Amino acid sequence: MALAWKQTAAEYDALYMQGFNVARMHVDRALRDGRKRLAVISDLDDTVLDTRDYWRGIVADGVPLFDDARWDTWVATNRATATPGAIEFFTFCRDAGVEVFYITNRDQGEKTLELALGNMVAAGLPFADAEHLTVLRETSDKEPRQRQLAQSRDVVVYLGDNLNDFSRAYYVTDPASRRARLAVDREAFGRKFILFPNPTDGHWVRAIFGDSEPPPTPENLSKLHQAAGR
Ligand SMILES: [Mg+2]
Structure with a gap:
């Protein structure tokens, strides 16, 4: 159901439009207030890059869960597109003199940065350059880089599809702690x-699962059902 929703629901697109509209409202206000050195910090995958093409392949081939090797192969194909509203929002930022910085914790080895930039250029995203993209291969903790950027810029909003994109406090292994x-x-x-x-x-x-990319073992598939209900 989650994948069918991602592939077909207008609600999915609308939620992106809503997010970028809200972000623009805050940037507009910051500009009106005369704030200087404005910046936006954004995650990459499923925030500004639409990865549905990857998931279509997963479903077509009957792969039960996220598959890291397939992901690495897919990244190199440059088939990611921009999420609905992303280009418009970032183009608005660029034209208004607001810098956009991307932080991702992708890891495709030595070529990670190059591959990510290739995806961004193919998707038509502004600020697709090494100065504006940080790749964190060794960790998914984005806070140190965010803090570093915030020292010299006035960060208006942070964009993400994962609460860990905002705070490391969400990087815990039980759902109740994340909610708390x-x-x-x-x-x-x-x-x-x-x-x-x-x-x-x-x-x-x-x-x-205790793992962001759990293998499709019988135990994990059982956990998936338990998570959904019982
Ligand atoms: Mg993401």
């Missing part, structure tokens, strides 16, 4: 943090 943390950040959603939908992958998966 929302009490701390609730005022930030739709203000500082703009969240996009992703019902197929992310650290919510890690909270269930």
Whole structure:
């Protein structure tokens, strides 16, 4: 159902449009307020890059869960497109003098940066250059780089499809702890943090399986059913 929704639901597209509209509202206000050295910090996959083509292949070939080797092969094909509203929002930022920085924790080895930039260029995203893209191959902790950027820029909004894109506190291995943390950040959603939908992958998966990319063992498939109900 999650994949059918991603592939067909206009609601999926609308949620991206909504997210970018909200982000633009905040950038507009920051510009009107005369704030300087404005920046937006964004995640890459499933925030500004639409990965549905990868998932279509997964379903077509009957692969039960996310498959890392297939992902690495797919990344190199440059078939990612921009998510709905991404190009418009980032073009608006560029034209208004607002810098966009991307941070990803992809890992395709030595070529990770080059491959990611290739995807961004193919998708038509502004700021597709090494100065504006940070690749974190060794860790998925984005906070140090975010803090570093925030020292010299006024970051208006953070964009992501994974709560770990906003705070490392969500990188925990149980769903209840992730939910509990929302009490701390609730005022930030739709203000500082703009969240996009992703019902197929992310650290919510890690909270269930203890692994963001669990192998499709009988035990894990059983856990999947338990997570969905019983
Ligand atoms: Mg992502």
